[in-house]
Amino acid sequence: MPYKAIRYEFSEGMAVITLNRPEVMNALNAQMRAELLEALRRAEGEARVIVLTGEGRAFCSGQDLGDGASAAGLDLERVLRDEYEPMLKAIYDCPLPVISAVNGAAAGAGANLALAADIVIATDSAVFMQAFARIGLMPDAGGTYWLPRQVGFARAMGLAMFTDKVTARQAADWGMIWEAVADVDFEHHWRARAAHLAKGPTAAFGAIKQSMRASYSNDLTAQLELEAGLQGKLGRTHDFREGVMAFLEKRAANFEGR
Template sequence: MSSILFEIKNSVAYITLNRPDKFNSFNREMALLLQSKLDECASLHEVRCVYITGAGKAFSAGQDIGELVGEHKVELAQILSEHYNPIVKRIRNLPKPVVAAVNGVAAGAGANITLCCDIVVAAESASFIQAFSKIGLIPDSGGTFTLPRLIGWQKASALMMTGDKVAATDAEKMGMIYKVMPDIIFEEESKKIAETLAAMPTKGLAYTKHVLNYSFTNSWEEQLQLEDQFQQKAAATEDYQEGINAFLEKRSAKFNGK
């Protein structure tokens, strides 16, 4: 059985981490296959939004510890440079919105991969854990960059050092994630978000994502200049013209992502 399930429906690419017996912990096969599927999503015009979730009870428990020990162990340096860093870079550079639908526990790298997605929604029963300190490691997969910017330095530092579990409802309150949904409607409602994004002017969404990436490091003046540059790009798209025409004609717009 493949460690990644992949389906395209209604212009959404559904990616499911599929090692439920291991709480969808990452091994080399799953990490490389996820990269391949993200590349496929980037290249296919029919894909206008990406939705990532986990099979079974977990989103992802992070790294499969079994790969870190034994005769055929994979070194941490290789895991970061070939597994996790390429994954989070692909998500941030993908010119399409990425929704993380956190159906259960998201721990370690599993948690930090969700935090680099554009929209993170979670089931009420889900939780987030910066589990690295429990085995003497530091947070990776971009977590030391994203989490302090989402919830502030002090709280991020505490969660990373203590390894405390954060319930989905608390994660929403502190601004770590976008929204929590009751378990019974989570799958249906989270997919609606992805389908809504896929029907929007996705070229403009890609430009929004690009400009947001630079907002972490640009000065105020540099960011204003970047907004000016990409607003002009957005105004030159077919979707912008369709949006204007639909507004003037009092009808629903039909965007094509161009």
């Protein structure tokens, strides 16, 4: 489909989805959410790694409050259930690694869209902000799920209630994101990281995602059973055989994602 609110780039196993409404700091409107969902499904079918990033000076400023007759007229429950939930689950349930390359400000639902990814790499000048309480709302788009798990209960509560900005370096120190990178090196760095994953053992990455997500709710016995089942499947893959042969032959593995 032709995209208007995003760009889609595919090359060498890497799908890069760029939020492309820079004039409104890539605010999420209905069209962008629909296109993003379609692009995520497309990428799952042809890529080995997915990257989400933004055009211009922001990653995403959150919900576009002008997307409708008025802010007060927005049916927030419907929008969250029908538009945000499928989009966020497409990231969460995707068997491929998903990287958020946060190129600038990530606020409100935009911050939580970024945090939904498996790995978040941010440029040094980026900031994260749970801005919801400033307009009389609570964090949504998964914010009340990601934040307590990533930064702990006390910090999650403070971020939600005080709506303070968190710098990329602070977010990395807190465990909210994987790493912060100097602005001048940012795009080269995240592309190199994504290229590494695109050449990796894709099935193993999917199993890592599944098992790590399940660990929040499983007890030890259930988690050990899940690990055994997933590892058994991985032990029958081409990439496991290739990895072992490469180790024994003292060479780099040539993974094919199967």
